[in-house]
Amino acid sequence: MESYKNQYFVSRKMVQDYVYKVLFRDKFRLGICIAILSGVLIYISDQKQDSFSMGMYGTCMFIVLFVLLVGPVMMVRRYLAYHYRMHNGESVQTIITFLDKIQIDEGTTHMEIAYSQIKKCYFTKDLWVLMIQKNSGIMIDPKDFDQVSKEEFLQFIKVCSKK
Numbered sequence: 001m002e003s004y005k006n007q008y009f010v011s012r013k014m015v016q017d018y019v020y021k022v023l024f025r026d027k028f029r030l031g032i033c034i035a036i037l038s039g040v041l042i043y044i045s046d047q048k049q050d051s052f053s054m055g056m057y058g059t060c061m062f063i064v065l066f067v068l069l070v071g072p073v074m075m076v077r078r079y080l081a082y083h084y085r086m087h088n089g090e091s092v093q094t095i096i097t098f099l100d101k102i103q104i105d106e107g108t109t110h111m112e113i114a115y116s117q118i119k120k121c122y123f124t125k126d127l128w129v130l131m132i133q134k135n136s137g138i139m140i141d142p143k144d145f146d147q148v149s150k151e152e153f154l155q156f157i158k159v160c161s162k163k
Contacts, residue, residue, distance in 0.1 A: 002156065003097065003098055003099050004097075004098040004145065004148060004153070004156070005095065005096070005097050005098070005144075006095070006096040006097075006098075006140050006141060006144045006145060007093055007094065007095045007096075007141075007144055008093070008094055008139075008141035008144060009091050009092070009093055009094070010080075010083055010091065010094060010139070012076070012080065013126060014126070014127055014139055014141070015076050015079050015080055015083075016072075016076055017124055017126055017127040018079075018127060018129060018137070018139055019072050019075045019076050019079065020072050021122065021124050021127070022122045022127075022129050022131070022137060023072075023075065023135060024068075024071065024072045024075075025122075027068070027071070028068060031064050031065070031067065031068040032068075034060070034061075034064050035061050035064050035065055035068075038057045038058070038060045038061035038064070039057075039061060041053070041057040042054050042057045042058055042061070045057060086107070086109070087106075087107045090107075092106055092107035093106075093107075094106045094139075096138065096140060098156070098160070101113060101114055101115070102114075102115065102130075102138065104138065113132060113138070115157060115160040115161040116161050117132045118130045118131065118132060118157060118161055119131045119132060119133070119134075121154060121157065122137075123142075123150050123154075125142075126141075126142070126143075127139060127140070127141070127142070128140040128141075128142050128150070128153070130157070
């Protein structure tokens with residue numbers, strides 16, 4: 001069986017990609033749809049001269065846009081604060097080894113995850129993420145996988161998850 005190893009230090013850029021492009025991806029789409037709908041309803045309420053409805057839809061639009069702007073920023077800060085607190089204020093190396101199970105070593109923490117637990121994979125230019133729960137994933141630095149393409153790695157994951 002082929003095995004792969006990935007090593008990296010968690011960076012702000014990685015966490016931002018994880019939060020913005022993976023965790024908040026669907027929330028952005030839904031939020032934008034709600035904001036557009038609110039805008040249309042504000043326009044209709046304005047045409048009917050219904051100031052109460054305009055205020056209500058305007059408030060809805062403000063809250064949705066505020067959450068879309070502030071939520072990810074707060075999540076990135078919280079994730080990084082948690083990461084450093086877990087490792088006594090230090091940045092430690094994360095080592096992920098893909099053998100019969102996925103083994104993750106981060107500082108003194110060791111975890112093993114079965115391939116069958118992977119629900120979805122996300123690939124960006126600077127980050128690959130294997131989602132094991134709706135809001136929990138394994139970050140992988142693709143720059144450390146010089147010898148493996150995204151397609152080869154995805155095929156490896158698919159084969160391993162069927163074993």
